[in-house]
Amino acid sequence: MSRRPVAQIDLLALQQNLQRVKQLAPDSQVLAVLKANAYGHGLVKVAQKLTAADAFAVARIDEALALRTAGIVKPIVLLEGFYEAAELPLLLANNLQTIVHNELQLQALEQTPLEGQLKVWLKIDTGMHRLGIDPAEVDNVYRRLWQCSNVLPGIRLMSHFSCADELDSATTSKQLALFQQLCADKAEQHSLANSAAILAWPATHGQWVRPGLMLHGISPFVGKQGADHQLQPVMRLSSRLIAIRKVKAGDTVGYAGLWRAKTDTFIGVIAVGYGDGYPRHAANGTPVWLNGREVPLAGRVSMDMITVDLGHFCKDKIGDEAVLWGPELAIERVAAQAETIAYELLCNITPRVQYQYLGDNG
Known part of the structure; x- marks a missing residue:
């Protein structure tokens, strides 16, 4: 044993979630976001299965090169762009598209001799105030990109929403209005919508949508689950029950004795911990799925183990499977109990976890 x-990865569910994106944004092309190891699901395997996507987006060059090395030929966009001029020949050689979001990148494109032209996406800061060209500089930067001999015609224009997951916020509408104002005289393709905007703000879809989290069957909205949007969970994280012991009323369990038994009960020890990526700050009561029922976390999460309250009438056995999240137990619930977001849980999975891909033809 x-x-x-x-971590079982359901590649058929992944494909079905992409089809859901296409249903929601039928007039848009799909730039599938695969940064951070495809949100912890496996960069190459996920890209190989998303054959219906029009292009892929990653954060950094090493992710893009890993896809090219694996034989991925679809367009790849670098969401953070390049960091120095010396990288530009590498982008050209590997047919990578770059976002331009600052003056230094623009100068590098203007001044670096290249033996070809690059596809460029111009990122405009409409209110996120993280990356992007200031609205007052957009016309100037756009003009310079058009005049740059290293840039292919057909610059794509994009921005990023800061509050698309907050349905009662006016920020998204304000950002959209500013973007439309800045781009009204520019006959280019637009990209604004992340997962939250794809689901809740159809006016933002434009020519390109950028799904990330929703591809993996997870809701970007607080209090919602992927199933609420007709999405299917892609990851099922499980482990095994490795010990069962009886404790008496009043006994404490785990480091610092943070959990105390109210009655005589049985404690189960499951072989997973923060060394595997399970959230250390998951609170007592966080659900775990075991033998057709939820059992609550009992005590502090350790590096290699968690403990759960099996109840006084325990019939569980050592070796039984325990599901930490998946179709039986939504990851959104676990994230809420750990006072974090599903993104972090997925990205924190460590190499100690074994990956199995379901629906993989090769």
Whole structure:
């Protein structure tokens, strides 16, 4: 019996979630966001299965090169762009598209001799105030990109929403209005919508949508689950019950004795911990799925183990499977109990976890 946690990745569910994106934004092309190891699901495997996507987006050059090395030929966009002029020949050689979001990148494009032209996406800061060209500089930067001999005709224009997951916020509408104002005289393709905007703000879809989290069957909205949007969970994280012991009323369990038994009960020990990516700050009561029921976390999460309250009438056995999140138990619920977001849980999974891909033809 292996004590190693297993992350099963349902590639058919992944494809179905992409089809859901296409249903929601039928007139848009799909730039599938695969940064951070495809949100912890496996960069190359996910890209190989998303054959219906029009292009892929990653954060950094090493992610893009990993896709090219694996034989991925679809367009790849660098969401953070390039960092120095010396990288431009590498982008050209690997047919990578770059976002331009600052003056230094623009100068590098203007001044670096290249043996070809690059596809460029111009990122405009409409209110996120993280990356992007200031609205007052957009016309100037756009003109210079058009005049730059290293840039292919057909610059794509984009921005990023700061509050698209807050349905009662006016920020998204304000950002959209500013973007439309800045781009009204520019006959270019637009990209604004992340997962939250795809689901809730159809006016933002434009020519390109950028799904990330929703591809993996997870809701970007607080209090919602992927199933609420007709999405299917892609990851199922599980481990095994490795010990069962009886404790008496008043006994404490785990570091610092933070959980105390109210009655005589049985405690189960499951082989997963923060060393595998399970959230250390998951609170007592966080659900775990075991033998057709939810059992609550009992005590502080350890590096290699968690403990759960099996109840006084425990019939569980050592070796039984425990599901930490997946179709049986929404990851959004676990994230809420750990006072974090599903993004972090997915990205924190460590190499100790074994990956199994379901629906993989090769």
